[in-house]
Amino acid sequence: MINLFTEPLDAFCGGFFLLTAIGIVSTRQILACLRLFVIQALLLVAAALLIGVKLSSGDLVAVAVITFVTKVVAIPWVLKLSAGSEIYAQREIDQVLNIPLALLISAALVLFSYFVATPMVTAVGQPFTDINLPIGLAGLVLGAFTVTVRREAMAQLIGLLVMENGVFFASISIVPHLPVIAEISAAIDVPVMSLIIGLLIRRIHKRTGSTVVSELATLRED
Amino acid sequence: MWQSILFNLIQVAVVVGLAPLVEGVLHRMEENVQSKRGPSIFQVYRDLWKLLQKDEIVSGESSWIFRAAPYVAFVMPIFVTLLIPVLTRYPLFFAFMGDMLAAGFLLALGGFFVALAAVDAANPYGAMGASRTRMVGFLAEPVFMMVFFTVSFTAGSTIPYIVQASWSAVPGGFLEPVHILVILAFLMLILADESRIPVDNPSGQFELAMIGKSKYLEYSGRGAALIKWAGCMKLVVLTCVLCNVLVTPWGLAAEHTLAAVLLAIPLVLFKILIFLLVLVIIESSLAKLRLFRISEFLSAAFVICLLAMVTRLMGS
Numbered sequence: 001m002i003n004l005f006t007e008p009l010d011a012f013c014g015g016f017f018l019l020t021a022i023g024i025v026s027t028r029q030i031l032a033c034l035r036l037f038v039i040q041a042l043l044l045v046a047a048a049l050l051i052g053v054k055l056s057s058g059d060l061v062a063v064a065v066i067t068f069v070t071k072v073v074a075i076p077w078v079l080k081l082s083a084g085s086e087i088y089a090q091r092e093i094d095q096v097l098n099i100p101l102a103l104l105i106s107a108a109l110v111l112f113s114y115f116v117a118t119p120m121v122t123a124v125g126q127p128f129t130d131i132n133l134p135i136g137l138a139g140l141v142l143g144a145f146t147v148t149v150r151r152e153a154m155a156q157l158i159g160l161l162v163m164e165n166g167v168f169f170a171s172i173s174i175v176p177h178l179p180v181i182a183e184i185s186a187a188i189d190v191p192v193m194s195l196i197i198g199l200l201i202r203r204i205h206k207r208t209g210s211t212v213v214s215e216l217a218t219l220r221e222d
Numbered sequence: 223m224w225q226s227i228l229f230n231l232i233q234v235a236v237v238v239g240l241a242p243l244v245e246g247v248l249h250r251m252e253e254n255v256q257s258k259r260g261p262s263i264f265q266v267y268r269d270l271w272k273l274l275q276k277d278e279i280v281s282g283e284s285s286w287i288f289r290a291a292p293y294v295a296f297v298m299p300i301f302v303t304l305l306i307p308v309l310t311r312y313p314l315f316f317a318f319m320g321d322m323l324a325a326g327f328l329l330a331l332g333g334f335f336v337a338l339a340a341v342d343a344a345n346p347y348g349a350m351g352a353s354r355t356r357m358v359g360f361l362a363e364p365v366f367m368m369v370f371f372t373v374s375f376t377a378g379s380t381i382p383y384i385v386q387a388s389w390s391a392v393p394g395g396f397l398e399p400v401h402i403l404v405i406l407a408f409l410m411l412i413l414a415d416e417s418r419i420p421v422d423n424p425s426g427q428f429e430l431a432m433i434g435k436s437k438y439l440e441y442s443g444r445g446a447a448l449i450k451w452a453g454c455m456k457l458v459v460l461t462c463v464l465c466n467v468l469v470t471p472w473g474l475a476a477e478h479t480l481a482a483v484l485l486a487i488p489l490v491l492f493k494i495l496i497f498l499l500v501l502v503i504i505e506s507s508l509a510k511l512r513l514f515r516i517s518e519f520l521s522a523a524f525v526i527c528l529l530a531m532v533t534r535l536m537g538s
Contacts, residue, residue: 011399014399015400019402022529100518103521103522135399
């Protein structure tokens with residue numbers, strides 16, 4: 001039963017994964033962005049579990065558990081701890097481009113990542129790559145796009161985390177027996193990174209009263 | 223032959239007769255969510271009855287369009303009912319007379335006449351509402367086209383019955399990214415088209431902020447009743463397309479018997495009830511968008527639909 005529905009369910013996760021990435025590009029509220037990121041991480045966990053069970057790969061199950069602990073539990077907690085007021089106080093995120101234009105560009109980016117991924121899918125030849133590879137690549141590209149297009153430090157951090165999610169979403173299908181050591185290193189790396197950036201954001205906010213990146217262009221000595 | 227005519231009549235009667243009930247249930251649930259008791263679910267029937275009893279007042283300066291518009295708006299959802307699967311899985315008489323595109327344009331024709339009538343009556347709010355509706359309409363139009371292109375790429379046809387059959391046949395294709403994205407884009411389209419909450423506040427009473435409702439301010443008596451009823455039917459018809467064709471293509475009558483068709487009525491009503499719950503959740507958890515942010519909402523729908531097409535064409 002579960003074997004029959006693994007691929008459709010993985011495709012289901014992929015569709016929503018893409019949707020959350022688009023949502024992170026276009027939402028105005030930071031808190032909504034963070035929630036979308038948590039949902040995206042949950043979808044990554046679900047996809048890793050599905051592929052792990054289907055290919056009976058213990059490593060992928062470990063990946064799922066580690067991802068759940070770090071991205072669904074630890075990162076939101078760390079961010080709320082280190083930059084709590086920042087998450088709640090900011091109402092709207094400033095954008096370089098207006099939202100319809102950003103959305104159209106992200107559609108073009110997704111098209112691009114499908115275009116790049118299609119020859120790779122045939123080259124890899126693993127069962128789940130036709131869904132996971134293009135969508136993971138799209139997550140990577142959309143995360144990078146979020147980092148460039150958003151002017152708010154917090155949203156840029158979420159963009160970085162989305163890039164990381166995208167890479168994992170692609171890699172769980174390409175390398176079903178991903179060494180756990182790689183995932184463990186990422187698992188330690190990512191929360192520490194968000195802790196540091198979160199603390200930095202709080203310091204900057206205390207110092208200058210804003211975290212809008214474009215306004216932080218001049219050095220000031222005192 | 224006679225059986226098909228009977229089934230068609232039942233289908234139309236269900237849409238015409240139960241549409242006010244659906245609207246009433248929606249109102250009731252919305253009020254309940256806001257911890258109020260809310261009106262009876264049959265209140266819309268009473269309103270319609272009251273309006274039908276009343277005299278109609280028509281401005282002497284208005285043209286025939288003002289008088290014709292309620293009838294056009296009332297008839298169009300009935301035509302659409304003949305084209306889409308409301309109760310049966312197998313196509314009835316008119317199923318091949320027009321596809322989903324035709325259904326969309328029939329509904330748009332009703333909207334067009336109502337907008338003309340709003341300008342015709344020379345009420346300043348009417349013209350404002352009409353131009354705003356046109357704005358939402360032309361932003362929604364590309365989304366509408368993309369939805370049908372994507373559906374036709376996936377199912378190989380835009381006839382609603384064939385689309386429904388293609389999605390109910392393969393349970394695997396049901397969870398594909400293209401299906402999820404198309405459903406979401408279509409849902410956003412319904413919200414925009416029906417003047418529901420992220421786009422417009424249907425229960426608002428402030429004329430300057432209205433988008434959908436200010437077109438009907440000038441109507442009274444029978445005209446008002448017909449337009450109100452047409453609005454209910456349009457909601458039911460769009461819900462039927464969403465539920466029976468896209469989201470849950472099961473539970474319709476498969477056999478050519480009267481019992482099967484009658485049994486499909488409660489199942490379809492149940493599906494509509496589930497959709498109304500989703501609608502109530504959306505309406506009570508979101509705020510109305512500012513007018514110039516509607517373009518963002520609809521461009522998001524457009525991009526989602528574009529992605530659906532990309533995942534379909536490039537993905538497999």
